[in-house]
Amino acid sequence: MVTLPEGKLYIDGKLRSAAGGKTYDNIGPWTGEVIGQAADASADDVNEAIAAARRAFDNTDWSTNRAMRYELMKKYRDLLYANREKLVHIARHEVGSAIGAAFRAQIDGALSGADRLIECFDQVHWEEDLGIRNENGYDTKRLVIHEAVGVVGAITPWNVPLYVNVGKVVAALLAGCTVILKPAPDTPLMGAIMGELAAEAGFPAGVFNVVTSGHAAMAGEMLTTDPRVDLISFTGSTAVGKLIMQNGASTLKRVFLELGGKSAFIVLEDAPNFPMTVMGSMVVFHAGQGCAYPTRLLVPKSRYDEAVKALEMAYAGFSTKWGLFDEPTCIMGPVISKRQLDRVMSYVEIGQKEGARLLAGGKVRPDKGGGFFVEPTCFVDVRNDMRIAQEEIFGPVLVVIPYEDEADAIRIANDSVYGLGGAVFGPTESAVRVCRAIRAGALSVNGGVSITGDLPFGGYKQSGMGREWGREGIEEFLETKAIGIRAS
Incomplete structure (x- = not known):
């Protein structure tokens, strides 16, 4: 010990x-x-x-x-x-x-x-x-x-x-x-x-x-x-x-x-490498315990089924790659405490009761050890008015929300009491235009780093x-x- x-x-x-x-x-x-x-x-x-x-x-x-x-x-x-x-x-x-x-x-x-x-x-x-x-x-x-x-x-x-x-x-x-x-x-x-x-x-x-x-x-x-x-x-x-x-x-x-935050990860309809970009939205780094972590994935309705299939593959491929203490490439361990584990699991239950579909995860994993392990979890068929889309869970939980067009994506992203971070993927001009319309303090375009020691960091709204x-x-x-x- x-x-x-x-x-x-x-x-x-x-x-x-x-x-x-x-x-x-x-x-x-x-x-x-x-x-x-x-x-x-x-x-x-x-x-x-x-x-x-x-x-x-x-x-x-x-x-x-x-x-x-x-x-x-x-x-x-x-x-x-x-x-x-x-x-x-x-x-x-x-x-x-x-x-x-x-x-x-x-x-x-x-x-x-x-x-x-x-x-x-x-x-x-x-x-x-x-x-x-x-x-x-x-x-x-x-x-x-x-x-x-x-x-x-x-x-x-x-x-x-x-x-x-x-x-x-x-x-x-x-x-x-x-x-x-x-x-x-x-x-x-x-x-x-x-x-x-x-x-x-x-x-x-x-x-x-x-x-x-x-x-x-x-x-x-x-x-x-x-x-x-x-x-x-x-x-x-x-x-x-x-x-x-x-x-x-x-x-x-x-x-x-x-x-707190409930940041949006927006993939535009014409984003290059659409499936890979969607796969990159998994909330797994440090078990999702980050205030600016984008935990709402917004994808166009026209490519929604494609996005869901990409996520199914991503979560299936990640299932054996987390909770490994001695593995140098591992980026996800336990949540901090029993209290936080219980909080995350309460939201898994809330999401199911609200009618969202549990695509992956959603379980406690005592087989990983005596600590506080929650599976990487993804909900699809989520509406932005659901609690799992509005409230900060602070755990490895991604919610997936379809949008009609660019204006709808911006509306959904801004339909939150929070405004801390976010990410937009797509043609640069379009992605920057969307970022300018989002009410948040730190926004990434196509993976650009918006949180570093020489950039101001903070939030809008609550x-x-x-x-x-x-x-x-x-x-x-x-x-x-x-x-x-x-x-x-």
Whole structure:
């Protein structure tokens, strides 16, 4: 049995246990067994982390010493790279990532993202001289200053924890903020190791803090309601995002939310390699646990039967290629937890009751091991008003919806409370035209990559507000100040 290192808190520059030495079990998705222990922070621990971050922002030059921040974040980035194998090990055992996914989105995507954020640092306009203008009969020299917001509470999910941790923490620290990272209870070690590497890098005390907790809400509620915290950056479900907005209202916190999605994968009627493109829509990478993952396949009615046959072949061919822990090409393992498995299976039941046809999968697979295995699943004959087409399942479930023409495809794609991602396949001019009409924040044409560390990422509608990654991701953590200097 694999045992991961015990995750520690990182507060005010020190790695330490939680108050009273309290820990909680870290459960491995492949086995359903305990694979380690994580520090279980108390309310007092969280309070200490907030106080430390507040002191570091108010009483040190962290927010103003850009050269020092830049050099330290490059050192931190280098430590992440130096620990790549350890990070992959954690992603495999704690996150439940198959090897093919662990080396891609889970770890290398995060490391590349850190590179891109550091590259974007020079693109930030910290000060702008707007020249002299005569107002009220005299000249005024005008400056616009961009400076750090203050203390940031970063609340992150379990699906790609290092990637999201890096996106928030590195951007906020580059901006000059101080940070309290609160990882998801299911993936504490991927947060704790960020504290360990910060200690190794020599971060000033209080600039960065990590608090892990087995309690689903306690630490997050403290961060979202405490007046000493200036900004909350949250990635997770839309339902929790709404609660965070409510909690932050009493102190008028700035809130940045990256929330759920029900993205469309649109194959146009004249798309080249139509069958292969349809086959590529299977929701299998990391068991479909991705917020921007296109999980609604839209195909033209004129080629619907062809699409269904292609999917039958694709799912049949994939049936022995998932849930393999030691296979380097495997990209699908278990879902994160028993709770998530039950959620996915509840939607399989809902889809059947709604009248959709189960083309493939739909079963729990205990023969794969003691963990949380759900078959790659596909529903056809789906209407867009069905719950399985409207609600985020966050598992390996694809729903297939026919459309009449291009305008109908756009209508169906936009008929959702979400607007996070999407993909369109077809002649480039047509596909770009469709993308321009879709209300979503990150769209791919013919497989083009629309989510990278130097591109802004975020959603429309109930998929959130604000942008992560790229120059815009750093600027999310800045305030804007105007200064007028009388010149005559």
